[in-house]
Amino acid sequence: MASDVEDGVCFHCLQPIPHGVELSVAFQGDDKAVCCAGCQAVAETIIEHGLTAYYKHRDLDKPQQTPLLPEQLKELDVYDNPDVQSDFVRNTGDHSKQTTLTVNNITCGACAWLIERELAKTPGMIKSVVNVSNQRLHIEWDGSIIKLSDIIARLARIGYQALPFQQNQIEANINARRKGFIKRLGVAGLATMQVMMIAFALYFGVVSDLDPTTQQYLWVVSLVFATPVILYSGQPFYKSALKSIQAGSVNMDVPVSIALIGAYIASLYAVIIGRGEVYFESISMFTFFLLTGRFLELLAKEKALKFSTNRLTYMPNLAHREYDGGLEDIAAKQLKINDIIVIKPGETIPADGVLLSDKASVDESLLTGESRPVTKATGDGIVAGSVNQSATLRIKVTATAQQTVLAGIVAMQDAALADKPKVQKAIDHIAQYFVMTLLAIAAVTFLVWSWFDPDHALWVTLAVLVATCPCALSLAAPTSITGAVHRLNRMNVLVKGAQLLESVKHLDTVVFDKTGTLTYGQFKLIAREDYADIDTINAIVSGLEQRSEHPIAAALSQLSDQPISPDAIQNYPGQGILAEIAGTDYRLGRCEFIQIWHPNWQPKRQSNVILANRQAVLAEFQVDDEVREDSHDVICA
Structure with missing residues (x-):
């Protein structure tokens, strides 16, 4: 029942609610917490149309089996509702639309190739680009030909669950995946250590004529420890491989899965018949190392997301x-x-x-x-x-x-970053044929060794599958490119397109933006002239500027540790501040604002903030964006 949903779990999607998110929907007189605006909009639509039976009959013990869109929602086309789409869809023409979807379980370039190929065959699709590193799909489609709900359903049919991109949802998904990886890594690590200890005994038994009964006992113990590794820790590889095969393609997890399962079955057979060789330590360690690599990749993605330049x-x-x-x-x-x-x-x-x-x-x-x-x-x-x-x-x-204009800028940036450079497109194309060729070579290897040395045929074949796994080919390029782009973003360098990284070596002209590049991007007191007691001036200026929202005010508000609070103050936008302190009137602001009291006065330097009372000008300040010390060297380099 819906009322049995645990605290801290989204009422609609049953995923953990990110820290700091306080959204809810009204259901049967209670406020139910949800994890993001997307789930809130869908849940409100379900309740509004009287479809609450969906929440009453779903299986809470199997949240991953909850359908992406219930049958009733498919009829309503909730994701095609303009009010719902306003949160994540941008109109780019009369009928063309753009959005970014989060796609779960993308593991390599082969997944991206499969998704892009499937959508390319879809009528009405203008463009689809997958970013493997952050598991996002940027799409552009003709709304008069195909609906967004149809696109999501088409992805679901090939095994990929897609949802409108929401930052909170992305973080929740990554947190859930990280916890899953930690559990699988824990099982694999502990089991591998035990199996390796037993393997040492078996290795020594080769030179010390180990008793057959003792050897059989050690084999059985190795089998007990290796089985959870293969059946539980290795599940991500099997699911990915099965999904790609069901979609009529192959990815890099196919040879990995064949090698792991093949070696396990062969070792199990050796234990049952009591002769041959067992490789439980090898498959356990291989699984642990592969999971470690995937886990480190996930951490890299999480780190990149934290520094993503999603200005919205x-x-x-x-x-x-x-x-x-x-x-x-x-x-x-x-x-x-x-x-x-x-x-x-x-x-x-x-x-x-x-x-x-x-x-x-x-x-x-x-x-x-x-x-x-x-x-x-x-x-x-x-x-x-x-x-x-x-x-x-x-x-x-x-x-x-x-x-909005800001959303348009963000959309253009996301689209540019999603667009793959030539080298990555070539790698994605080659990876498909690489895996197929690898499987063919493995089959030939097995046949040849079966003819010359049948006892070693299986193990040589498994070695070919493991040693030639195209993990680096499929993952290194997208991960390194995404890492480079986000590293530049952290350094305040905005990369319009990842393909620029390929052409940077050919640059011969660089155009600099002044603010925040050649300068620090923050106002600072550059120079000043004082015509009265400096401590009194600092106290007055600090007291007035602390009551101003103007960006220049921040540079002057900390001049004194003992600011003087005005008795009365009036703000003139774009001009300055008129205030009264202890019966004396003061003006603080632009030169024109001061010349109302002192029409013949002129500043000695390029001052843009002046302090004066009715009798005289007390001080002038030059506040500007300070030039970086190394700007000259950068320009001349």
């Missing part, structure tokens, strides 16, 4: 929407075109829109990298992700969710 995570979850003269707080994803929203100073703008207020000063550094605020006038466009640096703003929404 900076978008606010709530928005202030006007209604009948009042304000209501709603989820940002529920905003509609033509809604009027209110943005308070310091808040991030949740949607694209048109400015209705007289003027605004916004920080667009998330989009442009430029740290200086941009001044906007009534009717100017405002982009989601910008930060309001002035007074409270009113904005009319023109685009939301996946239709």
